[in-house]
Amino acid sequence: MTNPIQSLTKSVTVNDNPFMKPIEWLSLALLVVVILVVLPATLDAFRLNLVGKYLTYAFVALGLVICWGYAGILSLGQGCFFGLGGYCMAMYLKLEASSIENTKIQSTPGIPDFMDWNQITSLPWFWKPFQSLPLTLILVIAVPVLFAFVISFAMFKRRVGGTYFAIITQAIAAILTILIVGQQGYTGGINGITDLRTLHGWDIRTDSAHNILYFVNGGLLIGCILIAQFVKKSKLGRILVAMRDKEDRVRFSGYSVAGFKVFAFCLAAAFAAIGGAMFTLQVGFMSPSFVGIVPSIDMVIYAAVGGRMSLFGAIWGTLLVNWAKTSFSESFPDLWLFGLGALFILVVLAFPNGLAGIWREHLEPRLTRRVKALRAPAPAIIPQSAPAE
Amino acid sequence: MNAALLPSSIIGANPDAPEYLLAVDALTVSFDGFKAVNDVSFYVDPNEIRVIIGPNGAGKTTVLDLICGRTRASAGSIKYKGQELTKLTESAIVQAGVGRKFQTPSIYDDLTVFENLEISFPRGRSVFGALTFKRDAQVRDRIHEIAETIFLKDQLLERAEFLSHGQKQWLEIGMLLIQDPELLMLDEPVAGMSVGERIKTAELLNQIIVGRSVLVIEHDMKFVEDIAHRVTVLHQGKVLSEGSMERVKNDPKVIEVYLGH
Numbered sequence: 001m002t003n004p005i006q007s008l009t010k011s012v013t014v015n016d017n018p019f020m021k022p023i024e025w026l027s028l029a030l031l032v033v034v035i036l037v038v039l040p041a042t043l044d045a046f047r048l049n050l051v052g053k054y055l056t057y058a059f060v061a062l063g064l065v066i067c068w069g070y071a072g073i074l075s076l077g078q079g080c081f082f083g084l085g086g087y088c089m090a091m092y093l094k095l096e097a098s099s100i101e102n103t104k105i106q107s108t109p110g111i112p113d114f115m116d117w118n119q120i121t122s123l124p125w126f127w128k129p130f131q132s133l134p135l136t137l138i139l140v141i142a143v144p145v146l147f148a149f150v151i152s153f154a155m156f157k158r159r160v161g162g163t164y165f166a167i168i169t170q171a172i173a174a175i176l177t178i179l180i181v182g183q184q185g186y187t188g189g190i191n192g193i194t195d196l197r198t199l200h201g202w203d204i205r206t207d208s209a210h211n212i213l214y215f216v217n218g219g220l221l222i223g224c225i226l227i228a229q230f231v232k233k234s235k236l237g238r239i240l241v242a243m244r245d246k247e248d249r250v251r252f253s254g255y256s257v258a259g260f261k262v263f264a265f266c267l268a269a270a271f272a273a274i275g276g277a278m279f280t281l282q283v284g285f286m287s288p289s290f291v292g293i294v295p296s297i298d299m300v301i302y303a304a305v306g307g308r309m310s311l312f313g314a315i316w317g318t319l320l321v322n323w324a325k326t327s328f329s330e331s332f333p334d335l336w337l338f339g340l341g342a343l344f345i346l347v348v349l350a351f352p353n354g355l356a357g358i359w360r361e362h363l364e365p366r367l368t369r370r371v372k373a374l375r376a377p378a379p380a381i382i383p384q385s386a387p388a389e
Numbered sequence: 390m391n392a393a394l395l396p397s398s399i400i401g402a403n404p405d406a407p408e409y410l411l412a413v414d415a416l417t418v419s420f421d422g423f424k425a426v427n428d429v430s431f432y433v434d435p436n437e438i439r440v441i442i443g444p445n446g447a448g449k450t451t452v453l454d455l456i457c458g459r460t461r462a463s464a465g466s467i468k469y470k471g472q473e474l475t476k477l478t479e480s481a482i483v484q485a486g487v488g489r490k491f492q493t494p495s496i497y498d499d500l501t502v503f504e505n506l507e508i509s510f511p512r513g514r515s516v517f518g519a520l521t522f523k524r525d526a527q528v529r530d531r532i533h534e535i536a537e538t539i540f541l542k543d544q545l546l547e548r549a550e551f552l553s554h555g556q557k558q559w560l561e562i563g564m565l566l567i568q569d570p571e572l573l574m575l576d577e578p579v580a581g582m583s584v585g586e587r588i589k590t591a592e593l594l595n596q597i598i599v600g601r602s603v604l605v606i607e608h609d610m611k612f613v614e615d616i617a618h619r620v621t622v623l624h625q626g627k628v629l630s631e632g633s634m635e636r637v638k639n640d641p642k643v644i645e646v647y648l649g650h
Contacts, residue, residue: 017524235513235522238504242497249495252457253509254483254568255519263516 045207052214054322059275061303061314063268069308071264072244077169081144083291085273090286092136093196118185148269156258177292192287307356416465427626443623457489488570494557498550509564539563555586
């Protein structure tokens with residue numbers, strides 16, 4: 001027979017499925033305070049802009065937590081989506097900077113300078129939508145997500161996964177870079193799209209603009225964290241974890257696995273795209289060096305260092321690695337890449353769950369024990385009843 | 390409730406009756422020329438418990454794999470309530486009402502017992518449905534009810550990886566149960582269990598088979614005799630014999646290749 005008190009306790013604990021646990025609210029509050037209060041209050045304009053740039057990578061790391069950490073899909077091509085988002089934004093800004101007035105010395109005024117240098121005499125069709133800001137804002141997300149959808153749908157429907165998927169995404173990052181570099185007249189080539197000035201008439205190069213963009217970026221990042229938290233907390237989040245573990249079993253629970261994987265991959269791509277667009281706005285240019293293999297792998301390292309199972313860990317990991325990169329590469333530019341490689345190996349070997357893992361496995365249990373010891377003795381332990389007969 | 394209490398008319402159902410729940414017809418699958426299942430036909434009635442027995446490598450598990458869509462048939466047909474299964478995806482077959490338990494316990498180690506059962510609850514199976522799935526009273530009550538049935542009500546919040554082997558088997562049976570399939574396929578449900586667990590499992594199976602057809606692969610002859618309505622004996626990918634346990638036990642061919650050992 002069920003003990004009524006026991007069944008009550010049980011149902012209370014089981015029903016308890018809050019959007020965020022207290023510790024997660026605390027982590028969020030800490031992040032908000034650091035990003036939106038502490039850093040702006042303590043850093044000069046240049047350093048703050050730098051942090052803003054790092055935080056655009058954090059969008060990618062956040063996507064990787066869902067895609068890689070939760071769903072188990074390692075993508076070595078997130079630079080593609082970061083880059084596509086960034087390029088979409090850059091195309092709009094470039095068109096605005098290439099008004100007939102600004103480009104009257106060109107043989108064809110009104111088109112971006114690099115097109116003119118490459119003997120292109122009219123605006124290519126795929127540049128035309130970027131004359132409109134609302135359309136651009138849609139395309140910033142739509143283009144990378146559509147691209148991610150096509151790639152992932154083709155592969156996951158055929159049940160290509162694991163290492164093969166990782167290698168293919170890496171190849172796609174390489175191909176996209178080569179394509180952008182090769183089509184100089186249409187894309188700005190190896191230099192990328194530079195000399196960006198205004199967003200709908202608002203000069204984005206000033207310190208005050210940088211400041212505003214920093215806060216917009218921070219706000220968007222927190223919005224994305226909440227979206228990711230919603231996904232993680234939904235049944236879909238648990239299905240992703242189940243899938244990572246036993247893909248076949250999920251199929252035999254009646255789910256179409258490919259659809260869920262495509263969703264995770266597209267969500268990660270959407271986050272990366274937002275990051276890319278914010279990068280372009282804050283840094284003022286976009287180039288193929290943010291699309292290819294190296295940045296894609298860098299971003300995986302951020303997520304790994306922070307903890308690929310932790311939304312907040314990924315943000316801290318991104319900030320930490322980039323801070324280290326900036327400090328070390330200012331003093332030892334040649335050694336930095338080796339340092340980064342060593343860091344990655346160290347994390348994989350010693351701390352597979354990254355910073356968040358260190359917190360969860362070592363610091364948090366100690367803290368909870370302290371807190372428990374301070375509190376009054378817990379209510380009587382519920383006796384383990386005999387299994388039902 | 391005990392299987393033996395089910396109406397005997399079901400057990401002795403007329404094989405010509407048009408309404409089979411599952412009709413496997415001339416099913417063949419070959420792996421690189423080796424025919425693991427060769428021209429197998431059998432028919433399962435509604436509410437029937439059918440046990441498939443046979444020596445190792447007879448193709449028993451492959452037959453289940455074919456029915457649930459894990460392996461694609463080279464030839465032949467599998468009709469479930471008149472619907473052809475050989476062309477459907479695994480998830481569509483599950484949604485049609487076919488549940489499968491694997492030989493080794495196949496559960497989600499990283500999730501709790503509660504979450505394991507919740508994932509198997511037959512609602513919100515699309516991407517959008519899973520995103521907006523609400524853990525409402527109906528879901529909770531059903532999970533508690535199932536947990537009670539599978540002897541795991543005190544382990545609901547435990548991570549599944551910490552369960553014992555027998556508990557994992559029960560959890561998987563529970564995951565099937567919550568799907569409420571009309572055809573339940575169990576691959577060696579009592580393998581590797583202690584005697585106590587075996588008795589409990591038999592009791593559990595007798596409880597859950599009510600109102601559905603069950604296809605069981607099992608080696609434990611005592612267990613088979615306890616639950617089977619009819620038995621199909623497979624040998625080298627072919628049906629060697631079929632009928633009541635009594636008949637099959639006395640079939641000289643079966644004694645020679647299987648039971649005689």
